[in-house]
Amino acid sequence: MVNKQIPKFKNEDDERKFWETHDSTEFINWTHAKKITFSKLKPSVKKISLRLPEAMLEELKLLANKRDVPYQSLLKIFLAERIEKELHRV
Structure with missing residues (x-):
């Protein structure tokens, strides 16, 4: 009730x-x-400011270009993989 x-x-x-x-x-x-399924639902995102050494950013952009993805997307992939690895450490 x-x-x-x-x-x-x-x-x-x-x-x-x-x-x-x-x-x-x-x-x-x-x-x-x-x-029901929300097939087009995107997770909530929050914009942040992140300072990186210029050389690191250039290397990230180079890797992203090789994979044909935006560098911010590649950075999110790298972070997600590392977070998953750290959370499931034994």
Whole structure:
């Protein structure tokens, strides 16, 4: 039985914090839910400023050019691979 109203949120961060501490079953009747796929949904991104040595940036651009991808995309791939490796170290 759903008996609570979902509050209005100022931004995505406020909504995320709310759902981290609340059970959705108090707000949503999941018995009527349908499974769907969001095929074109992109993850939330945040723009940052990153200072790199010029030589490192030039090497990154060279590697990206060899793979025919933008250097920022290649940097994200490298970071994702390293993060995965570090998180699953034994």
